[in-house]
Amino acid sequence: MSPEAAELESITTPDVVVALAGGDTITPVWKNQVGGLTFRLDNGRGTTRYVKWVAAENPHLDLAAEAERLSWAQRWIQVPHVLDFGSDDDGAWLVTSAVAGRSAVDPRWAADPKTAATAIGHGLRILHDALPVDDCPFDWSVDARLARARASLTDDAGLADRFSLDRYPGVTDPEARVASPPPVDRMVVCHGDACAPNTMLHDDGTFAAHVDLDNLGTADRWADLTVGAWSTEWNYGPGYEHVVYEAYGVEPDPERIAYYRLLWDLT
Template structure:
């Protein structure tokens, strides 16, 4: 057990102990389905092991394929190893310079963090080549998955963000999602552009991205709607405009509302 983890005690998966082989293993992230990420080792040689339990619904092999594809065009972690057993699956990646945009240093300086997130997302969208991308994250594909979840009774309006609850029912939400706005600009989206997935260097600029398991072709607002939303979760209200300024785009309330609803009803 590691009793000092900020989100409470955790059970260290066997693979973490085996891979660390005596090196320090520091838990740095836990997601909502029990997945854990550990920093193995320290300094420039540190590595990261992401583990997710069996049945979590997270497809780590899909992330491996996307990371390897994106690495030819932008800065993402290098995949060093992957595997699975009866308890779960894991991938091991190289460390990158910088700190997550929700590190305490950047939470004390949200103006710098938000600029880095916006500029970094714009650079990602500009660098990843549309005509070479084999991955789909379009509204249509995601809506099909949402409908399947709804049919299985896996969507509860009580779990929605407060801003979305006036829709009232799952059917009303599905009706809204059935009419997506026209694509503003098709790009290769990150797929989880929340603040923690941007790495910020000591100079305050974006130095890379992590957690690209959903990367794929979509309207850029599929990323921007969530990136701006996450500034509220991580830094408080009032930072959305700064992120959009750093990205270089005017606000788009219609697309923002649509993609936030799609996000909240997805996995």
């Protein structure tokens, strides 16, 4: 058994998830890096739902924000539909419909990273072209991201105090560096967490849907592009970043890539 599978098996299902499931079969499917849990609920008759749950004391995940963003975005793109949202003293939960496809980090696609990287690029282009910037009530700009990151600090340390400069030779003051972003190339509605696991693929390898949109908002498209391409290195190994850019239809922009990598790490 892999460490990831063992970790999922050890998860204690929150009481509210048991109640929401009714008689459905509950399967833990994801534990993210900041403690959020996702469960699949199967009723045995072909209907599947997903429940996200986060503990009340967790400052990193805002399921209310995700519910609001999904409800807005579903008018234009393929995303999970919100079925229920709520909270109690223990935590918050979000119930959504299933979407077609498998995650780009599913073993099927981890074994075919070029196809997966192509779908990530295509998927981002579809999202950026479809969502209306002028109608978007959500902000993922540099200023907004820095403000949220600073608000999440629980002590007197600055953002840079929880940050390693090892990957950024020549950068001595990261907060000062991100305070001077490059000019916006194209303002779009960004996914906000365009890492590979959040792109779903059909069995033929084409883009299917996006998930995990709790940070969706307006920003320069390079805020998404940089992270989507960079995440192929984390999930598949080196050599596939260019595939994302090619599939999206853009030439790599070294200045913006360097900037938005730094901003991602800092925030």
